[in-house]
Amino acid sequence: MxxxxxxxxxxxxxxxxxxxxxxxxxxxxxxxxxxxxxxxxxxxxxxxxxxxxxxxxxxxxxxxxxxxTLKIFELGTKVANRIPLKKIIRPYLEEIYRKSHETVNFAILDKDEVVFIDKIVTAEPLRIELEIGKRVPVYCCALGKAILAFSGDVDITKLNFEKITDNTVNSPEKLMEQIKAVKQNGYAIEYEEYIEGLICIAVPIKNQFNQSVAAISIATPTIRMNDERKKQFIKLLQEIVYKIGIIKE
Incomplete structure (x- = not known):
């Protein structure tokens, strides 16, 4: 006080x-x-x-x-360039972008939505981007699934599953299957679940309790993705998260 x-x-x-x-x-x-x-x-x-x-x-x-609510966070960001975590993560986003040349995103979880906090957009003429501050349902994006796999903050059974594209997961059971795979692999992949023609690969950023506090991703149009690039992006994201280390709260 x-x-x-x-x-x-x-x-x-x-x-x-x-x-x-x-x-x-x-x-x-x-x-x-x-x-x-x-x-x-x-x-x-x-x-x-x-x-x-x-x-x-x-x-x-x-x-x-x-x-x-997140409005408290939004108030703080005006004073401290979003949050100290954004300042910490920004150089790593730049490194990912230099090595991938694709759109890079940084997001956190707010209730049952992912909120985009920072991004670097690809210079490629064919690109799909979501603006900073954009909210996306947690169940239909790689960022959300990467966070969900290592967080107990969301009751999956209470999510309102809306079919956004033909590929959108539409039940708690299917989402749980995907979350299980994320836990095993350490990364999440979203195939056109939120935006048709967009593939996203994400990895979680964790705290000292092995809980996710945020996630980073590489997003690219489907036409530019193949198995070799997918392996490269997964490896790159995991290497960057290793460099970031544990975020102490």
Missing amino acids: ARKNDYNINSLLKSLNVLEDLIEHGEISIIELSSNLGLGKSTVHRILGTFKTMGYVDQNKDNNKYYP
Whole structure:
């Protein structure tokens, strides 16, 4: 908590303490926040309601607990060039691009969606790209599957499977089969599941607990992919992730 001084606005201090505790726990109830901070439940409820209106907080409908949204991250990125992790990863994206000459992506997971945080787009005239900030369902992209394989943050059985292309996985059982393969191989491949004509290969970036915190990928039009290039890209991505090492949280 912040130290007291003559310029403190007590209501603001309480609100930010609630937000900090919420971020610390990831998901928490009003009663738990009230107990942790020594604030009345009605006060905590009003604070959370305000943050929810502003889009910084949302509520889990299954257990009524509150959790921080990606908007908090988006606010921080304006101050710190997205996040320190982006600064760490950027040179590695540049190395991948120099060696592959294809579009390179860096993404994180937010609830059941992958959010594109950084990218380098190929100079080839034939290219398909997704803008930074773009959200993609976790089940139909290689980045999402690479993260899912080493994360327990998403209940696959509760995903809303929408058939986006003819190749899109459309059931928890099929997705689990793919996730199992990712765990065994250490990488994920998506064959035109989100965009027709696009193939993507992704590998997870992990923390000290062997949990995925993000993923990086190489995306290329199907016409430029063959078995030899696929092997090269997989090897390159795995070498880069080895260089990145463990991300400490």
